[in-house]
Amino acid sequence: xxxxxxxxxxxxxxxxxxxxxxxxxxxxxxxxxxxxxxxxxxxxxxxxxxxxxxxxxxxxxxxxxxxxxxxxxxxxxxxxxxxxxxxxxxxxxxxxxxxxxxxxxxxxxxxxxxxxxxxxxxxxxxxxxxxxxxxxxxxxxxxxxxxxxxxxxxxxxxxxxxxxxxxxxxxxxxxxxxxxxxxxxxxxxxxxxxxxxxxxxxxxxxxxxxxxxxxxxxxxxxxxxxxxxxxxxxxxxxxxxxxxxxxxxxxxxxxxxxxxxxxxxxxxxxxxxxxxxxxxxxxxxxxxxxxxxxxxxxxxxxxxxxxxxxxxxxxxxxxxxxxxxxxxxxxx
Amino acid sequence: xxxxxxxxxxxxxxxxxxxxxxxxxxxxxxxxxxxxxxxxxxxxxxxxxxxxxxxxxxxxxxxxxxxxxxxxxxxxxxxxxxxxxxxxxxxxxxxxxxxxxxxxxxxxxxxxxxxxxxxxxxxxxxxxxxxxxxxxxxxxxxxxxxxxxxxxxxxxxxxxxxxxxxxxxxxxxxxxxxxxxxxxxxxxxxxxxxxxxxxxxxxxxxxxxxxxxxxxxxxxxxxxxxxxxxxxxxxxxxxxxxxxxxxxxxxxxxxxxx
Numbered sequence: 001x002x003x004x005x006x007x008x009x010x011x012x013x014x015x016x017x018x019x020x021x022x023x024x025x026x027x028x029x030x031x032x033x034x035x036x037x038x039x040x041x042x043x044x045x046x047x048x049x050x051x052x053x054x055x056x057x058x059x060x061x062x063x064x065x066x067x068x069x070x071x072x073x074x075x076x077x078x079x080x081x082x083x084x085x086x087x088x089x090x091x092x093x094x095x096x097x098x099x100x101x102x103x104x105x106x107x108x109x110x111x112x113x114x115x116x117x118x119x120x121x122x123x124x125x126x127x128x129x130x131x132x133x134x135x136x137x138x139x140x141x142x143x144x145x146x147x148x149x150x151x152x153x154x155x156x157x158x159x160x161x162x163x164x165x166x167x168x169x170x171x172x173x174x175x176x177x178x179x180x181x182x183x184x185x186x187x188x189x190x191x192x193x194x195x196x197x198x199x200x201x202x203x204x205x206x207x208x209x210x211x212x213x214x215x216x217x218x219x220x221x222x223x224x225x226x227x228x229x230x231x232x233x234x235x236x237x238x239x240x241x242x243x244x245x246x247x248x249x250x251x252x253x254x255x256x257x258x259x260x261x262x263x264x265x266x267x268x269x270x271x272x273x274x275x276x277x278x279x280x281x282x283x284x285x286x287x288x289x290x291x292x293x294x295x296x297x298x299x300x301x302x303x304x305x306x307x308x309x310x311x312x313x314x315x316x317x318x319x320x321x322x323x324x325x326x327x328x329x330x331x332x
Numbered sequence: 333x334x335x336x337x338x339x340x341x342x343x344x345x346x347x348x349x350x351x352x353x354x355x356x357x358x359x360x361x362x363x364x365x366x367x368x369x370x371x372x373x374x375x376x377x378x379x380x381x382x383x384x385x386x387x388x389x390x391x392x393x394x395x396x397x398x399x400x401x402x403x404x405x406x407x408x409x410x411x412x413x414x415x416x417x418x419x420x421x422x423x424x425x426x427x428x429x430x431x432x433x434x435x436x437x438x439x440x441x442x443x444x445x446x447x448x449x450x451x452x453x454x455x456x457x458x459x460x461x462x463x464x465x466x467x468x469x470x471x472x473x474x475x476x477x478x479x480x481x482x483x484x485x486x487x488x489x490x491x492x493x494x495x496x497x498x499x500x501x502x503x504x505x506x507x508x509x510x511x512x513x514x515x516x517x518x519x520x521x522x523x524x525x526x527x528x529x530x531x532x533x534x535x536x537x538x539x540x541x542x543x544x545x546x547x548x549x550x551x552x553x554x555x556x557x558x559x560x561x562x563x564x565x566x567x568x569x570x571x572x573x574x575x576x577x578x579x580x581x582x583x584x585x586x587x588x589x590x
Contacts, residue, residue: 057424077430085428091421095353096346107342108429110335136353152425 005069006033006159006192008054013063015049023049025216026063031194031209033159036186038207038224039196040303042315046216047196048088051164054194055085068160084158088165090149094138098129098148101137102155109156123151127181143174150181160192161185167202179206200303200315212307219310228301230309235299236282237262237269241292249293252285261314263299271305339431343439344446351409351447358447361405362454365398369458372397372521382526387553395459396548397520399476400541402451403483404511410444411491411504418499418586433583437576441488448484452477459552467555475561476551482568483544487511489575496582518542540567 008031015024024046031037041047052058054067056076065072068082092101102120106112111119124130127147137145146166153161163182167175183206185191197203203210204224212220212227220227236256240249243266250259250268257270279298286293299305307315333341351357373391380388387393417423426436456473466472490511494504517532518541527533536542547564550557 055428057427080428080430083428087421087424089421091425093346093350093417093420093422095350100346100349104342104346105425105429107338108426108431110338110430112333112338156429 004033004159006190007031007069008037008065008067008160008192008194010050010054010065011063013050013053013065014061015046015053015058016061022061022216024053024060027213027216027218029211029218029221031192033192034186034190035208036182036193036195036206038203038210039194039213040198040200040203040210040307040315041196041213042198045213047198047213048164050213051085051087051162051194051196055083055087055162056080081156082158083160083162084153084156085162086146086149086153086164086166087162088168090145092137092140092145092148095136097134097136098124098140098144098151099133101148101152105152105155111155119155123154127151128177141174143170143177146170146174146178147181150178154185158191160194163193163195165196165198167197167199175202182206198315204303210303212303212310214307214311220306224303227303227306230306233257233272233274234301235260235269235271235305236279237264237267237297237299238282238286238293239264239267239295241294245291248289249286249291252289252291253282255285256282260308263314267295335430336432336435339435340438340442343436344442347410347413347440347443348446350413351443357409361402361409361451364405365401365455366458368401369394369398369455376521379522384523384526386523389464389553391459391462392464392553393549394521395455395464395552396545397515398455398458399452399480399548400483400515400520400545402448402455402480403487403544404508404515405451406444406448406484406488407491407494407511408504408508409447409491410440410488411495411507412501414440414492414495415499415501415504418495419501423586427587433580433587437489437492437579437583440492441485441576444488445481445485448488449477449481451484452480455480464552466552468551472551472556476548479544479547479551479561479564479568482565482572483548486568486571486575489572489579493575493579493582496579496586499586514539514541518545520545540571543567 008029010027010029012026012028013024014022014026016022027050039047039050049058053060054065054072056072056079059073067079070078070082072079099120102123103116106116106120124133127150129144129147129151132140132144137148140148150166167178170178179202182193182195186193195206207224209221209223210227211218236253238249238253240246246266246268253259253268253270257272260269260271262269283296304315372394377390379385380390456476466476468475491504494507517535518539519536524533524536524542527536543563544567547560550560554560
């Protein structure tokens with residue numbers, strides 16, 4: 001019996017919208033079976049358009065993609081059978097209850113009778129919605145809606161799961177609960193997870209590998225540790241006590257590394273030239289010049305540093321700075 | 333039950349449940365046509381004294397109108413539900429399942445038609461309570477309900493088409509008054525042969541809604557009028573086929589899954 005293919009693969013995948021730029025501009029990626037792949041990027045980077053193409057909801061302009069071993073253009077029904085998806089914004093009917101959603105979703109997948117009830121109850125239990133199952137969705141919190149969305153994506157036991165910004169707008173508790181469930185799906189059930197996010201922490205904590213997308217291009221790819229190791233240098237950020245001394249502070253800090261955009265307004269930041277600690281020398285140099293500092297901080301490398309190194313911008317706010325390149329892509 | 337039948341039944345059930353959980357979607361289609369009927373029956377009663385008027389009860393004459401108005405409300409119910417599904421992404425959720433497009437249309441329209449049957453029973457009961465007796469008898473009541481269901485299905489299919497074409501609840505709301513214009517320039521308030529204004533009679537004659545009304549009316553005031561019934565069912569089914577075809581084509585474009 002042939003081994004089941006749970007991988008996702010894209011080659012030179014492009015999606016162009018009428019009167020718009022290329023939302024996805026020739027991306028190549030490969031996600032192995034059972035892996036959690038974090039697709040990280042700012043708003044409008046092309047994440048959702050990529051997901052829509054990989055889930056067969058949007059035909060690519062060019063390039064190829066295979067999901068679960070099936071071509072997304074030529075074998076759409078087979079792809080859809082293999083995947084589950086929770087797309088951006090939980091698309092739920094506010095007038096139906098959680099249980100009714102599961103009843104409808106199972107029916108669409110041809111699951112019936114006792115099996116339908118058993119699976120619905122099991123999934124409601126799994127996502128912690130058993131007690132709220134008979135309440136209308138319009139009374140659910142954002143976290144509950146996301147958990148129901150996840151349960152609906154799982155009714156047919158998919159081998160591959162697409163989650164498009166699953167924790168956007170959720171509180172920390174709901175976010176952590178969802179991370180736990182997604183992690184469990186991959187570790188215990190061997191489900192391949194393709195997760196888009198604009199949260200650095202989410203990609204860092206959850207993903208085995210991360211692809212960073214910006215303006216339709218994948219600008220970096222690897223494990224979070226490896227990507228951060230490529231940068232390997234800490235950043236020192238200083239907030240001058242006197243705003244007029246910002247230039248002088250920058251001149252001192254530049255002795256230790258290359259200036260980089262600060263994380264907060266009014267600050268000066270440099271990426272240190274080497275990984276050795278320089279903080280004592282920096283403090284001494286600032287003191288010698290008579291410069292007073294209100295706040296001095298050292299940042300260990302993060303995925304944001306990786307994004308910064310590759311694009312020259314911080315991830316937060318990069319979508320707005322670049323102009324939103326990704327049109328509302330939902331075809332339906 | 334086949335997979336397709338299960339999908340149709342589940343989507344139809346959802347359509348009914350959704351509507352029943354929105355009191356405004358249930359109450360207005362029931363009350364508004366009855367209120368208009370009451371106003372017309374009171375204000376236009378003198379028409380029955382016109383030479384050649386087919387009945388001496390204006391209520392019996394006008395009872396056909398609520399059935400058509402109920403059908404018009406079906407346009408809104410079907411269209412707005414589908415447009416909301418498009419706007420919220422619910423249609424994408426369904427598109428990711430093995431659901432067949434025909435199941436979505438059949439389920440949604442089937443649900444709307446079921447509610448239209450309930451509405452029609454309500455209008456008929458109101459008529460009977462206020463003394464109207466069907467000239468076509470008990471069997472005529474069944475035919476009347478069947479015709480009302482066909483009419484509602486036809487209008488609902490056009491509502492679904494508008495929703496699938498535009499993806500906008502505003503657009504669906506926009507076509508509702510257009511259909512109402514067709515109702516007002518029909519034979520809803522006076523038989524076509526008694527219309528003295530030539531242009532109005534001409535419009536009423538080419539307006540398919542007139543024949544739908546006259547088919548329903550014939551069962552109430554004339555008995556079994558084969559010509560009126562054939563025209564009404566023929567036009568009703570024609571509207572169903574046209575609306576359903578347009579909606580199906582729009583759905584296949586809208587469900588752009590590969």
